[in-house]
Amino acid sequence: MQNSVFSVDVEDWFHILDVPSAPPISEWGSLPSRVEVNFNRLLDLFDEKNVKVTCFFLGWVGERFPNLVREAASRGHEVASHGYGHRLVFEQTRQEFSDDVRHARGLLEDISGVPIRGYRAPGFSTTEETPWFFDVLAEAGYEYDSSVFPAPRGHGGLRGGRREPHRRGTNDKLIEVPITVADLMGKPMCFFGGGYLRLFPYWLIRRMSKQVLAEGRPVVFYVHPREIDPSHPRLPMSRKRRFKSYVNLETTEWKIGQILQDFPVTMFQRVIANYPSLVNAHVS
Numbered sequence: 001m002q003n004s005v006f007s008v009d010v011e012d013w014f015h016i017l018d019v020p021s022a023p024p025i026s027e028w029g030s031l032p033s034r035v036e037v038n039f040n041r042l043l044d045l046f047d048e049k050n051v052k053v054t055c056f057f058l059g060w061v062g063e064r065f066p067n068l069v070r071e072a073a074s075r076g077h078e079v080a081s082h083g084y085g086h087r088l089v090f091e092q093t094r095q096e097f098s099d100d101v102r103h104a105r106g107l108l109e110d111i112s113g114v115p116i117r118g119y120r121a122p123g124f125s126t127t128e129e130t131p132w133f134f135d136v137l138a139e140a141g142y143e144y145d146s147s148v149f150p151a152p153r154g155h156g157g158l159r160g161g162r163r164e165p166h167r168r169g170t171n172d173k174l175i176e177v178p179i180t181v182a183d184l185m186g187k188p189m190c191f192f193g194g195g196y197l198r199l200f201p202y203w204l205i206r207r208m209s210k211q212v213l214a215e216g217r218p219v220v221f222y223v224h225p226r227e228i229d230p231s232h233p234r235l236p237m238s239r240k241r242r243f244k245s246y247v248n249l250e251t252t253e254w255k256i257g258q259i260l261q262d263f264p265v266t267m268f269q270r271v272i273a274n275y276p277s278l279v280n281a282h283v284s
Ligand SMILES: [Zn+2]
Pocket: 009, 011, 015, 082, 086, 121, 122, 123
């Protein structure tokens, strides 16, 4: 079975997008943090299962908890960037987005001492409205991105986007490894991370993962540290949003353990290095 990717978006419980009660960045520092305890628990789980993963650190989190960045790197995981301020891409100008991703990359390189190659956008929020997205990342020194959600979605989503890893941007400079979607009863859906992973039963996640692998694609799994912490503080929000944000927090750690047991997973840079059409197609 080919390798799939396991990734963590390293952020705190209050980094939820698109809810009116989400606190502004000026208040983040005064809120009780849960990211340290939860991320360390994930790191222990990865050690126990003997897997190396990609950690997309929010720059703000890395700056506040540089020990977490160093700990991830020292345990052999890949450090990557989730931007600095956790703003939706389509709510930023090209210049604002460029400043954010450059700032995060420089900061995480200084802390970790290793080159930062990968980026993931908050809320997978690259859309038809942000055609400059891939070029800005390449200009900022990134080699790959995993932010394209090739199906309709609340925020973000690129309808008709390619599902397999491919090259994007001017001169095909950037590697794109899209978030994994698979067809269930003719509908493209994600089963492999965040609220989708929490919502669906494990037998279905397993079946859909096998379907993706049979189509010759790697599965991109992704989780957030807060998702293994049923007791984290909650933000006030509508009933529908509350369900999406907090459903099945009790069973997520168990599901992650099952995935790590049933599927060979590793970090992005290894999957990319072994994906033949990406290695040979680069035009410089
Ligand atoms: Zn995020």
